[in-house]
Amino acid sequence: MQKFVKLLFLAVILVVGVVAGGCGDNKAADVQKVRVGVAGTSDEVIWRPIIDKFKEKNVDIELVVFSDYTQPNAALANKEIELNAFQHHRFLNNEVKKHGYEITAIGDTMLSALNLYSKNIHDLKEIKAGDKIAVPNDTVNFGRALNVLQAAGLIRLKSGAGITPELEDIEENTAKIEIVQVDASQTASLLPDVAAAIVNGNYAVDAGLDPDKDAVFKDAIQYYKGDDFFNVIAVRTEDKDKELYQEIVKAYQSEKTKEIYKNDFHGQYIAAWKE
Known part of the structure; x- marks a missing residue:
């Protein structure tokens, strides 16, 4: 009888273990x-x-x-x-x-x-003719960057250029800058080699850039419609x-x-x- 009870007890433990294991698998499968x-x-x-x-x-x-x-x-x-x-x-x-x-x-x-950052100047007034400004080269962010450069007073776009202008939409290169188009992920890394660069927000954060300390011109929501x-x-x-x-x-x-x-x-x- 004692042997039978022991065997029965072990059987119960095995059944409980199998059921518990199955529940755990089901829980994992539900994730x-x-x-x-x-x-x-x-x-x-x-x-x-x-x-x-x-x-x-x-x-x-x-x-x-x-x-x-x-x-x-x-x-x-x-x-x-x-x-x-x-x-x-x-x-x-x-x-x-x-x-x-x-x-x-x-x-x-x-x-x-989409701020304009610099490691070489502290004010827009320091930008001189021939200075290089790096901007993202994809169609949409390039157009947006041109609008930022216009808001900063560095270029003037043609009337009716729209929200995503192209290079030929520049009416006047007011500051006589050289616009360097690169992949958006590369603009921050070029900061030591250019006068300034327009850097997309996530890449600016990844690069440790602080708008209050490193930006010579700040983008703002009032520049946008829609x-x-x-x-x-x-x-x-x-x-x-x-x-x-x-x-x-x-x-x-x-x-x-x-x-x-x-x-x-x-x-x-x-x-x-x-x-």
């Missing part, structure tokens, strides 16, 4: 993974509270860092990631037109200021109505995110979503 493509590492501090929040809901948000702007939309279209958060409306629309991507914006995030240059969270069009993705957007558009913009990015990012 949903959402990969979010970003450009550069600076956005990690923004996404950390969101990642932590969704862990409690069995959602594992993973940031996938890309080194330049040409990759995240291709990765999204190819189902290598589920969301991306790095571009503004105008850039996305241009990518869709150029590549035929079926990608849709599902929420605004910020205006990423939401063309508001950054977005984007998904494949087929997924635009997924409830989980809408919840992630809502979690991003929070007071906590605004605090991070202010405290960690020194105003480099400006909240652009509607309350």
Whole structure:
């Protein structure tokens, strides 16, 4: 009888172990993974509270860092990631037109200021004829950079040039500068070799640039009409109505995110979503 009881006890332990193990597997299987493509590492501090929040809901948000702007939309279209958060409306629309991507914006995030930075001068008045100014070379950000240079008084654009002008739209090179077009990811690294450079927000943050200390001219939201240059969270069009993705957007558009913009990015990012 004692031997029978011992065998029965061991059997019960084995059954409980199998059931518990099965429950653990089911729990692990229930975790949903959402990969979010970003450009550069600076956005990690923004996404950390969101990642932590969704862990409690069995959602594992993973940031996938890309080194330049040409990759995240291709990765999204190819189902290598589920969301991306790095571009503004105008850039996305241009990518869709150029590549035929079926990608849709599902929420605004910020205006990423396109400031003019320098390591060699401290004031716009120090810019002299022949000085080199580095700007991003992609169609949309190049056009936006020209508008910033005009706002800074360094060039004058033709009337009706629009929000994404091209080189031939320059009516007058007022300061007689040399405009050097490079990949957006390279503008910050060129700062020692040029008079100044227009650096996209995320790359400026990654490079440790401070708008209050290193910018000789600051971009500002009043220079823009409409939401063309508001950054977005984007998904494949087929997924635009997924409830989980809408919840992630809502979690991003929070007071906590605004605090991070202010405290960690020194105003480099400006909240652009509607309350």
